[in-house]
Amino acid sequence: MSRSMLALRRVGVSFGGVQVLDHVDLDVGEGEIRGIIGPNGAGKTTLLNVICGIHPPDIGQVVLDGDLVTGLKPSKIARRGIGRTFQTSQLFKGMSVLENLMCGLHRRTVTGLVGAGLGLPSCREEEERTEEAARLALEFVGMSQFADRPGHQLSFGQQRVVEIARTLISEPKVVLLDEPAVGLSLNRLSEFDLLLRRIRDDKGVTLLLIEHVIRLVMDVCDEVTVLNSGRIIADGKPDVVRNDPSVVEAYLGKELRARHSAS
Ligand SMILES: Nc1ncnc2c1ncn2[C@@H]1O[C@H](COP(=O)(O)OP(=O)(O)OP(=O)(O)O)[C@@H](O)[C@H]1O
Incomplete structure (x- = not known):
């Protein structure tokens, strides 16, 4: 590793x-x-909530890039370099896609939303930098043409991609994605696979991905961890995990048994 x-x-x-x-x-x-x-109910979302500080663990530690972050507030953990998307859309209604992205960065800028809203001269330069970063992030995920569209008018799948773009403008070290492929068609799935690889390869971001779309997980992930009733029952390369008997039984069993009996 x-x-x-x-x-x-x-x-x-x-x-x-x-x-x-x-x-x-x-x-x-x-x-x-x-x-x-x-x-x-295996505990996957709880695991992400522990990492990003939404739910501090009762016991144990979370270490990010060598630093202990257990018990820090979510905003502090975000500043240390952890971005997060959720199972449901978190875009602000009534705001354009671009404005939604700019909000992601305003939270981190010196002048913040209030100064920008008042249009103070000292804020203009920062505002321009924020807009530029938001446009670049949208371009990176291939959604520049939607910049001025109200966020809630996008399809569910597109909203999820915008949310990923919003995490990227803060230049995170790690991004946690909670079921990002929900609502994506099969065609979109291969584009999404490429996007995840580009986030890793071009931006150097480490990705932790909860996903029920097994095909995506097995194709794109370097390593897969399997949780069952709050415990890790397998951990390793996708091919090894896929064939692990305890995983087949606990998670893939029903699906695989159905396929075997059909073939
Ligand atoms: N805030 C909470 N209070 C009480 N119980 C909770 C809370 N959050 C989660 N749980 C319970 O903890 C267990 C694990 O939930 P979690 O959402 O982490 O599972 P999951 O693996 O992400 O499930 P899914 O795939 O359905 O999203 C479930 O039994 C759930 O009902």
């Missing part, structure tokens, strides 16, 4: 006495695309 970019050490979380994450250890190398799969 390359240098460790993100590590979880014996992370535990319980909700109302139910252990949702149980001594989870994870090492993600710099520039890796890591898939996290598992049945519904």
Whole structure:
């Protein structure tokens, strides 16, 4: 593995006495695309919430690029270099796609939204830089033609891509993607696969991807981690994980058994 970019050490979380994450250890190398799969309720989203600080772990540690970030506020963890998308669209209604992206950066600029809104001369230069960064991010994900379109008018799949662009303008080290391929057609899926690779290769971003679209996970991920009932039951190259008996049983079993009996 390359240098460790993100590590979880014996992370535990319980909700109302139910252990949702149980001594989870994870090492993600710099520039890796890591898939996290598992049945519904396995703890995948909770894992992302722990990493980005939305839900601090009861026990254990989160280490980002060598620094302990456990217990920091989500905004601080974001500043340390972790971006995140969610299962549902988080675009602001009534704002254009470009404005949505600029919001992502305003939160980090010196003058912020208020100064920009007042149009203070000192803010104009920063405003121009913010707009330029937003346009470049849109261009990177191939959505420049939608810059002035209200965000909520885009298809669900397009909104997810805009959200990824919004994470990129902050130049993160790691981006966490929660089911980003929901709503994408098969054609779009191969474009999306390429986009993820470009984010890694051109921007050097490490990606952690929760996904139920197994084809995408097996194609694009360097490594795959399988969670079941809050525990890691397998971890490794997609081909190895795909054939691991415990994974077949816990997660892929139903699907594969159905395919075998059909063939
Ligand atoms: N805030 C919460 N309070 C109580 N229980 C929760 C909370 N968040 C999650 N859970 C429970 O923790 C378990 C794991 O949920 P989580 O959303 O992490 O699973 P998941 O693997 O992401 O599932 P899915 O694939 O359906 O999104 C579930 O049983 C869920 O009901």
